[in-house]
Amino acid sequence: MKRGLYTTIYTVAFLPYILIAPPLDGIFLAAYVTAVVFSLLFPLHNRVGPLASASGRYAGVVVAIGAVSFISGQMIVIAGLFLGDPSKYVGSLFVFLSLIPVVLAPFRLSRMRERVKTRGIEGFAVADETQSILDHFFLDFSTQNWFRHGSFSLAFLAFLGSYYYGWSFLGLPALVYSMSLLVLTAVVLRNLAGRFLAPYLPSELAEQLESAYPTNRLKVFRAGPRTTLVTVIVLSFLAIVSLAQDPFTGNSFWIFLLLAVPNAAYLLVYLVTGHSANKSSENP
Amino acid sequence: MFIVPIWNVHYDAGLNVAVNTAAFQFVIDFFTGAVIHQSASGPFATIDPSSLPFHWGATVVDTTIGIASAAYLIALGLSSEAGGIAAAPAATAVMLGAALISGLALWIAYPDKASKLNMLAGMLAEFGLGAVRYFIRVGGVIVPVPLPCCSQFFMFGVGTLWTPFWIIAQFATPWARAILLTGLLTWFMAVLMVFLYVGFAL
Numbered sequence: 078m079k080r081g082l083y084t085t086i087y088t089v090a091f092l093p094y095i096l097i098a099p100p101l102d103g104i105f106l107a108a109y110v111t112a113v114v115f116s117l118l119f120p121l122h123n124r125v126g127p128l129a130s131a132s133g134r135y136a137g138v139v140v141a142i143g144a145v146s147f148i149s150g151q152m153i154v155i156a157g158l159f160l161g162d163p164s165k166y167v168g169s170l171f172v173f174l175s176l177i178p179v180v181l182a183p184f185r186l187s188r189m190r191e192r193v194k195t196r197g198i199e200g201f202a203v204a205d206e207t208q209s210i211l212d213h214f215f216l217d218f219s220t221q222n223w224f225r226h227g228s229f230s231l232a233f234l235a236f237l238g239s240y241y242y243g244w245s246f247l248g249l250p251a252l253v254y255s256m257s258l259l260v261l262t263a264v265v266l267r268n269l270a271g272r273f274l275a276p277y278l279p280s281e282l283a284e285q286l287e288s289a290y291p292t293n294r295l296k297v298f299r300a301g302p303r304t305t306l307v308t309v310i311v312l313s314f315l316a317i318v319s320l321a322q323d324p325f326t327g328n329s330f331w332i333f334l335l336l337a338v339p340n341a342a343y344l345l346v347y348l349v350t351g352h353s354a355n356k357s358s359e360n361p
Numbered sequence: 362m363f364i365v366p367i368w369n370v371h372y373d374a375g376l377n378v379a380v381n382t383a384a385f386q387f388v389i390d391f392f393t394g395a396v397i398h399q400s401a402s403g404p405f406a407t408i409d410p411s412s413l414p415f416h417w418g419a420t421v422v423d424t425t426i427g428i429a430s431a432a433y434l435i436a437l438g439l440s441s442e443a444g445g446i447a448a449a450p451a452a453t454a455v456m457l458g459a460a461l462i463s464g465l466a467l468w469i470a471y472p473d474k475a476s477k478l479n480m481l482a483g484m485l486a487e488f489g490l491g492a493v494r495y496f497i498r499v500g501g502v503i504v505p506v507p508l509p510c511c512s513q514f515f516m517f518g519v520g521t522l523w524t525p526f527w528i529i530a531q532f533a534t535p536w537a538r539a540i541l542l543t544g545l546l547t548w549f550m551a552v553l554m555v556f557l558y559v560g561f562a563l
Binding site for chain 1 (some may be wrong): 378417420421424425427428429430432434437438439440441444446457459462463466467470502524528
């Protein structure tokens with residue numbers, strides 16, 4: 078019931094995107110995705126029962142992202158045949174594909190929390206190898222240990238590629254804003270990981286999961302989570318600046334400045350906050 | 362506006378198939394995966410790969426593969442230790458459902474026989490050759506220097522959404538892989554049957 082309600086709300090909230098014409102559609106999609114990312118924090122503020130029944134809500138969001146992906150995919154064909162230009166739906170499809178791990182991570186974290194509470198850290202790892210790998214993947218995803226393990230790196234690269242590729246269809250402002258959004262997403266997911274899995278550190282639980290299946294599949298990368306995210310953002314920023322035509326002239330400069338400042342601010346917030354949550358992850 | 366030239370070194374890989382009176386030719390740039398030439402002809406009609414219905418047939422397949430991949434990842438992520446994994450059946454169901462909806466939309470959108478045939482040929486081409494083009498296109502190199510000569514964004518284009526599907530097929534369990542490939546084959550056979558029906562009977 079709760080899952081269906083949230084699925085409906087999140088899906089219906091996307092539908093105005095179909096009616097909004099460019100370039101406002103890019104702003105709408107940016108606002109929608111930002112709202113989705115922010116809303117992942119809401120179960121933490123539930124006064125009746127903090128963190129209670131978070132799984133149902135997160136499952137609803139996950140199904141909604143699947144639904145809007147489906148709608149975007151179908152709209153590519155419909156818009157291409159009858160409206161002329163389907164590129165906005167190609168963009169939204171890729172953005173939503175990259176949003177799947179973002180909304181799945183809190184769902185898996187909420188389940189991990191239930192397991193930590195009932196079984197403790199010793200019984201944290203489950204017997205099913207696939208489920209252990211999934212938990213480990215989403216734990217690393219939430220704490221920005223994206224390239225710590227070689228076996229997960231390809232998936233993280235695919236996530237980043239799909240993310241930026243999707244936003245590129247919606248214009249330079251949306252593309253530049255997507256970097257800030259990525260940092261915001263990282264802050265939200267790291268916050269959720271720290272709070273859901275307390276009193277344990279995410280890195281402690283990751284180590285526990287690593288022992289659940291053969292570790293010879295893994296290659297350890299030395300870059301910590303903060304270094305990883307900052308490197309990704311700086312490289313993205315430089316790439317976008319170099320690819321964009323005349324970003325420093327005319328109105329482009331003001332748009333660029335308007336987006337670059339919050340991007341830098343987000344990055345600063347990320348660097349300043351939550352150091353302890355990943356302290357041990359940085360020195361594997 | 363993005364200016365990202367791609368390497369345009371040509372090493373043509375060609376494929377010629379001729380059976381009785383039907384013939385098919387497909388030539389691609391080895392490094393970029395760009396289609397240099399493709400043509401198909403038979404006793405029933407001549408396929409025009411540059412036509413809009415052909416393009417949309419290919420796009421439908423590509424998009425459906427992407428949607429199915431999303432369904433797989435979501436079902437896998439939502440699965441639990443006790444509940445088992447229903448990702449592959451879910452992805453297959455979504456793939457067949459989306460293909461049916463999109464296929465019907467195209468069928469209605471193109472009333473004439475030639476367009477229907479081109480649309481179905483585009484779908485069949487994307488099933489196999491789109492994947493081949495994707496793998497070759499990986500070799501393309503992005504050069505992040507704006508040049509006035511080539512205003513071409515590095516477009517993976519049709520075939521991009523095969524990426525997650527191939528990753529899934531590579532890492533999935535044997536049963537999941539079998540279900541996904543069976544679904545894909547079912548869809549391919551259905552399109553082939555409709556193609557032959559349109560070509561010969563309609």
